[in-house]
Amino acid sequence: MHHVILPPKVDQTVDRNTRSLNKLSAVKVRTAPEGKYSDGGGLWLHKRTDGGGQWVFRFTVHGRRREMGLGSVSQVPLKDAREEAERSRSIVRSNLDPIKERERKRREAASSLHLLKDIALDAFESRKAELKGDGVAGRWFSPLELHVLPKLGKVPVIDIDQKDIRDTLAPIWHDKADTARKAMNRLGICMKHAAALGLEVDLQATEKARALLGKQRHKATNIPALPWQEVPAFYLSLADGTVTHLALRLLILTGVRSGPLRFLREEQIEGDIWTIPGTAMKGRKDATVDFRVPLSKEALAVVKQARRHARGGFLFPSVKKGVISDATMARLMERAEMAARPHGFRSSLRDWIAETTSTPHDIAETVLGHTVGGAVERSYRRTDFIEQRRKLMARWAQYVTGQGGQLLKMIKEA
Known part of the structure; x- marks a missing residue:
């Protein structure tokens, strides 16, 4: 009796076409009509009707099918897309999710954005869309620029505490109460923004500073009106x-x-x-x-x-x-x-x-x-x-x- 020896099962967790890589060419990438084209190994080209396209890496990890964008064909050439796909396949072989790994690296890179002046500018940029005229007039940023950043701008945000904030805003806390209040609020937003970037900051620092500064004596005056x-x-x-x-x-x-x-x-x-x-x-x-x-x-x-x-x-x-x-x-x-x-x-x-x-x-x-x-x-x-x-x-x-x-x-x- 003859025994039939079956070939070992192929691991399909990355792509069914892993054994067939580099199927595309630079000419194909440039001239292919609208559609989806496999380069093998989980790397796909998604072409649009306007001639543009997007690189996509398909993979399966922890039993979950996922897709990760690798950039547009106008900015990422075929060679670079293949190198990025190979790095991602290596991550998958380690039983890790390439998307989460990319996000983790971005957070680590963001943590180097640690000076308050950089955090403040980044927070301002992220909020421009919700400000009148995209914040062109500068009213959102000006309380920070005039009264906080000159003293604390070059201080690492993780080192800023309530005493630093108190000493910075004390000169205007009563005499320019409204401006001081706005500066404190903006600073609080910056601290939250830093925390969202993964930095270890004291989110209670502004509230503690308010307690140290005490209640403002200044009372708002009404704009004179004609009877x-x-x-x-x-x-x-x-x-x-x-x-x-x-x-x-x-x-x-x-x-x-x-x-x-x-x-x-x-x-x-x-x-x-x-x-x-x-x-x-x-x-x-x-x-x-x-x-x-x-x-x-x-x-x-x-x-x-x-x-x-x-x-x-x-x-x-x-x-x-x-x-x-x-x-x-x-x-x-x-x-x-x-x-x-x-x-x-x-x-x-x-x-x-x-x-x-x-x-x-x-x-x-x-x-x-x-x-x-x-x-x-x-x-x-x-x-x-x-x-x-x-x-x-x-x-x-x-x-x-x-x-x-x-x-x-x-x-x-x-």
Whole structure:
């Protein structure tokens, strides 16, 4: 009786084609149409319709089938892709996951990013997408840059403790309370970012520093506002049709903040509605929600005049480039020897609403773009009170233009 000797089973944990390597050529990589092509040993080429492609390494480890990207064909030549695939096959033969090993090495490399100045810049980069205008204005980073990094920037982040933070922020803790608070918050974010990179930092250091610094004595001061009774006379003085006068007029008529007004673009206005992008609204956590501003007849007339000055799509351009600045409007009021500032007209409007109308609180706060109620309440309330605000702002326009200031009764939507 003859015994049939069977060949040993081939280990298929990496790829069925391990015995057949280097099946592709550089010409094939460059000219192959859309599709998936095996080079053997788990290395695959995924070509797209546009001619581009991606290297992918397929493997099985711990009974789990996985794919790991090795880069695009435009950046990784065939030779390099094969070398990387061979390194990955070696890792698999050691019963390890190449993807996890790559992540581990990245974390080790990131741990060399250890100075606070490097961590701060990396944290800033990772948050740019959630900041207004990608943080171009630098307001997020400036408290760190001005008050923290000069002293602690070159200190390894793992060595920073509450005493270092206290000594750094103590000079401004009371005199520049708001700036100090922002610097402390940004520093806390940097410490969390360092921890996410795998560094051994004290995540409680900022809270401990707050305890050492004590409660801030500084109290915020309100921006001076013109009493609502004096607004009509000031509005009447803004009559020369310049960009500054028109900007102040629309600021008064709408009650918006100066930022959205200065960057007002023609396409944001449709009919009698001005839609401010959510990203331009200060203090709103949900930047996807836009804010609608009803424009009175007087406001529309101001917009019509402003269009004569429009440049680059902006209704309120500056003399040289960009848009009119906050300081330009403020200087006009300074030259008139007024204590009030442009932002204060929001308070003027709010006081007029409270003292001369019976407008419900929710509507009055919505006029100023404030978020009203908790998250649950807002999820059930689908209105932005646009119709009520349209009537209210029409009456405000009548008042500031000297056409009357009768009491107005507002009924809140259910």
